[in-house]
Amino acid sequence: MELRRIRYFLTLARTLNFSQAARELKISQPALSKAIQQLETEFGGRLVRREGRLTHLTRLGERMHASLQEVEDAAQRAERLASRIAKAETACIRIAIMCTIDPGMVGRCLAQFQQDNPALAIELLDFTAATIQEALLNGKVDVAIIGSPVEAVPRLRTYELFQENMVVSCGAQNRLAHRESIPLKMMAEFPYIDRLRCEFREMILSTVDRNDLSLNVVASSEREDWIKSLLAQDHGISIMPASSAISANLKSVTLQDHDLLRSVYLTIPSGREDHPSVQALIKHARTYNWSGAQD
Amino acid sequence: MELRRIRYFLTLARTLNFSQAARELKISQPALSKAIQQLETEFGGRLVRREGRLTHLTRLGERMHASLQEVEDAAQRAERLASRIAKAETACIRIAIMCTIDPGMVGRCLAQFQQDNPALAIELLDFTAATIQEALLNGKVDVAIIGSPVEAVPRLRTYELFQENMVVSCGAQNRLAHRESIPLKMMAEFPYIDRLRCEFREMILSTVDRNDLSLNVVASSEREDWIKSLLAQDHGISIMPASSAISANLKSVTLQDHDLLRSVYLTIPSGREDHPSVQALIKHARTYNWSGAQD
DNA sequence: CAAGAACCCATGGAACTTCGTCGTATTCGG
DNA sequence: CCGAATACGACGAAGTTCCATGGGTTCTTG
Numbered sequence: 004m005e006l007r008r009i010r011y012f013l014t015l016a017r018t019l020n021f022s023q024a025a026r027e028l029k030i031s032q033p034a035l036s037k038a039i040q041q042l043e044t045e046f047g048g049r050l051v052r053r054e055g056r057l058t059h060l061t062r063l064g065e066r067m068h069a070s071l072q073e074v075e076d077a078a079q080r081a082e083r084l085a086s087r088i089a090k091a092e093t094a095c096i097r098i099a100i101m102c103t104i105d106p107g108m109v110g111r112c113l114a115q116f117q118q119d120n121p122a123l124a125i126e127l128l129d130f131t132a133a134t135i136q137e138a139l140l141n142g143k144v145d146v147a148i149i150g151s152p153v154e155a156v157p158r159l160r161t162y163e164l165f166q167e168n169m170v171v172s173c174g175a176q177n178r179l180a181h182r183e184s185i186p187l188k189m190m191a192e193f194p195y196i197d198r199l200r201c202e203f204r205e206m207i208l209s210t211v212d213r214n215d216l217s218l219n220v221v222a223s224s225e226r227e228d229w230i231k232s233l234l235a236q237d238h239g240i241s242i243m244p245a246s247s248a249i250s251a252n253l254k255s256v257t258l259q260d261h262d263l264l265r266s267v268y269l270t271i272p273s274g275r276e277d278h279p280s281v282q283a284l285i286k287h288a289r290t291y292n293w294s295g296a297q298d
Numbered sequence: 299m300e301l302r303r304i305r306y307f308l309t310l311a312r313t314l315n316f317s318q319a320a321r322e323l324k325i326s327q328p329a330l331s332k333a334i335q336q337l338e339t340e341f342g343g344r345l346v347r348r349e350g351r352l353t354h355l356t357r358l359g360e361r362m363h364a365s366l367q368e369v370e371d372a373a374q375r376a377e378r379l380a381s382r383i384a385k386a387e388t389a390c391i392r393i394a395i396m397c398t399i400d401p402g403m404v405g406r407c408l409a410q411f412q413q414d415n416p417a418l419a420i421e422l423l424d425f426t427a428a429t430i431q432e433a434l435l436n437g438k439v440d441v442a443i444i445g446s447p448v449e450a451v452p453r454l455r456t457y458e459l460f461q462e463n464m465v466v467s468c469g470a471q472n473r474l475a476h477r478e479s480i481p482l483k484m485m486a487e488f489p490y491i492d493r494l495r496c497e498f499r500e501m502i503l504s505t506v507d508r509n510d511l512s513l514n515v516v517a518s519s520e521r522e523d524w525i526k527s528l529l530a531q532d533h534g535i536s537i538m539p540a541s542s543a544i545s546a547n548l549k550s551v552t553l554q555d556h557d558l559l560r561s562v563y564l565t566i567p568s569g570r571e572d573h574p575s576v577q578a579l580i581k582h583a584r585t586y587n588w589s590g591a592q593d
Numbered sequence: 594c595a596a597g598a599a600c601c602c603a604t605g606g607a608a609c610t611t612c613g614t615c616g617t618a619t620t621c622g623g
Numbered sequence: 624c625c626g627a628a629t630a631c632g633a634c635g636a637a638g639t640t641c642c643a644t645g646g647g648t649t650c651t652t653g
Contacts, residue, residue, distance in 0.1 A: 004373060006301050007639095021602060031641055036603060038639090047384035052437055054567060055601055055648050057453060059437040063383055070376040077372045078299055081365040088358055089342035142347055142354040157622065158352060272352060273621075302612095316629060329613050331630060350621050350628060453649085568648080 004045055006078055009071045011038045012050065016068050019058045094280050095124040099135050099147035102227065103201045104267060105246035108293070109148055116287045123280050132202055139272050145281055147270045150244075151202035160273045162285065165293030169203065169263035170255040172248040174237035180254040187261050191216045194239035197223035198230050203265045207242050210261060299340055301373050304366045306333045307345065311363050314353050389575050390419040394430050394442040398496045398522065399562060400541040403588070404443055411582045418575050427497055434567050440576055442565045445539075446497035455568045457580065460588030464498065464558035465550040467543040469532035475549040482556050486511045489534035492518035493525050498560045502537050505556060 015024040015035065025035040043050050050064035060068065100109060106127070113125055128144055136156060138144045152161045171190070173179045179193070190211070195218040198204060211218055221239050224230055230241055235252040244265055248255040269288050275281060310319040310330065320330040338345050345359035355363065395404060401422070408420055423439055427446070433439045434454060447456045466485070468474045474488070485506070490513040493499060506513055516534050519525055522542065529536055530547040539560055543550040564583050566576065 004301060004377060006299060022600080030639090032602075033604080033642085034640055040603090046380040053602060055453075057435055057437075057567060058601080061437070063380075066383055067376065067380060070372075070379050074369065074372040074376055077365075077369040081362065081369055082299060084365050085341040085358075085362060088361055140352055142352075142356065158350075272349060275347070275349060317627080325612090326614050327629070328615085328631080332612080335630090348629060353628080 004042075006075070008038045008042050009075055011035055012042055012071060013068070013075055015039060015051065016060055016064065019060075020056075021053075021058065094122065095126055096146065096280055096284055097126045097128060097144040099128050099130040099138055099144040099149075101135060101147070101149045101202070102129055102131060103150045103203070103244070103247070104148060105244065105249075107249075108246050109267075112288060112291045112293070115291070116284060119287070120280070120283060131200065135270075139270060145271070145275065145278070146284065149202070149268050149270055150265055152266075152268050152270070158272050159270050162269045162289055164267045164269050164288055164291075166264045166266045168245045168257065169207070169242050169265055170245045170248050170257055171240055172231075172234055172243050172253050172255055173240040174235050175252045175254055176237050177240065177254070179240065179256050182256050184257040184259045186259045187211070187214055188216055190240070190242075191219060194219050194221040196221065196230055196233050196239040196241040198225070198227065198241060198243065199223050200225045203244070206263065206265065210263060299337075301370070303333045303337050304370055306330055307337055307366060308363070308370055310334060310346065311355055311359065314355075316348075316353065389417065390421055391441065391575055391579055392421045392423060392439040393579075394423050394425040394433055394439040394444075396430060396442070396444045396497070397424055397426055398445045398498070398539070398542070399443060400539065400544075402544075403541050404562075407583060407586045407588070410586070411579060414582070415575065415578060426495070430565075434565065440566070440573070441579065444497075444563050444565055445560055447561075447563050447565070453567050454565050457564045457566075457584055459562045459564050459583055459586075461559045461561045463540045463552065464502070464537050464560060465540045465543050465552055466535055467526075467529055467538050467548050467550055468535040469530050470547045470549055471532050472535065472549070474535065474551050477551055479552040479554045481554045482506070482509055483511055485513060485535070485537075487514075489514050489516035491516065491525055491528050491534040491536040493520070493522065493536060493538065494518050495520045498539070501558065501560065505558060 011024070011028060011030075014028055015021065018024040018027065021035050021039075022032050025032040028035065039051060046063065046067060048063045049061045050067060052059050052061055098113070100106060113127075117123060117125060128138075130138055130144075130147070132149070132151070135144075135147050135149060136159070139147050139159060148164070171179065171185060173193075177193075179185060187210070197218070197220045208218075222233055224233075227243075227247065230243075231250055231253065233239065234241055235250075242263070245255060269285065271281065271285065306319070306323060306325075309323055310316065313319040313322065316330055316334075317327050320327040323330065334346060341358065341362060343358045344356045345362060347354055347356055393408070395401060408422075412418060412420060423433075425433055425439070425442070427444070430439075430442050430444060431454070434442050443459070466474065466480060468488075472488075474480060482505070492513070492515045503513075514534075517528055519528075522538075525536055525538075526545055526548060528534065530545075537558070540550060564580065566580065
């Protein structure tokens, strides 16, 4: 059973005349005859009674007519859907951004990219570290911007974009707020607000550990906005990337004696670089002046 | 867009692996690759991202998937319907019988025919003279048994089956009931019940007219059963085919001086004789011993 | 009424297109 | 370097189309 033959049959069922149907279909009459015969062989019975000018459907033909019309309708819907999508679909890059990355700095980079490529739509999607790898691999997103390289997944290709300092962040009323920098060991004196489930938590904790210190954790949360809210109310202090620490009622203080750095990476499944738009995005992100944008 | 390609795509969408899908479809991998490429050309965009072991659907592919599944489902329903019909459909002859013909005599003929052809189903349909011609021509019925030949329709082929006498019919209490026969002019003395819309009415009226008689019509109806009911209650007398006049509480009386005959014909659109079952029916009906069945 | 025109559909053969397979190249990952 | 996955090119098979033709019916016309 093929759609072409179904269309032939439906036209014939409407005209009840092989020659006229063939003209409408812009094929020759013998071609139509053969196609109908083929359908009849498939269905195991005559669809049409040929009686000179009295051509008409058999009972089998009548009963199949409705069913075949449904097939044709479904096919037409699919075709219309395809052309609608093809028309509407401007090229679109879907970018996963790890939730620990401040969208501001990435946003500036992407804004500039879109100025250079105005036809390209960009879709930003928020992902956690756990789901970002899966989304990359199954095609839900095209590229990802992450705070720590996904380790031991050979299919993913990772480019480092920039590094930024981790800073101590506290509320504007905190007694640290007017200082430029503090030593790491001073951290222990302050109540600490711990951000869970972020890729730099381990880095912070191990650094503290290595210096035989311990943090006085008074609160913890997965959500950056809640952490910031607690900081603003002076519940404690926390350590976070410099770009995240910029917020109303928050002050950043650098660490004197330790260079806590976190890197931001662009990750893409190997093999997907061939898309020209993705290629352009990678090139733009890697040549972008990130340090200039950090202030 | 062709169903074969749609099936290929659906299998590929399930396996997300060209080679495996090709194996399931029992075609080679290059054939599948080409088919999918062709679909992608038709739809104007990639359906599948080929990334080594990470083959997956693009957004276009995902959106088309549901739509194409519907097409495939509709096609499968049509196929199942066809095979169900083909399996269930015992050959069936549809026979239109004009309402003025007593089904008893025709029924005996058909019963014998079915004994000889047990695999053949017969569908009897009741038609009026006006609609029988159309039903024959548009294929609603295969053959018709009628009381008067359809005039001036060259597409119809007519065979005379038998002739039968018209008789006077009256109730059992009527004073004619015990007679064997009456002269035509005696008809005028009795109230007459006129059957409308039947093919022999004109024949009766013209015969009466030619003999300078006139009937005393006291009631008339299109329906044979109502006529018979009126006759049984002795409302009057009527003239009808001998085979119709056989009924409880009715008596038949022949006409002494006139041979009123009506013929019964089998009619078929020319060109439809080629069906073997219809052919057999025609042969059977024409060689059937109708006069022997009249008693 | 018989011959001819017009129409309807089926069949056969030739040209063409499409489809599938095979062998091969390429790319990627282990 | 090998295996897996896909693409490419060539070739044979199958299917599709067209044209020409023929049988059959209906309509027209002399």
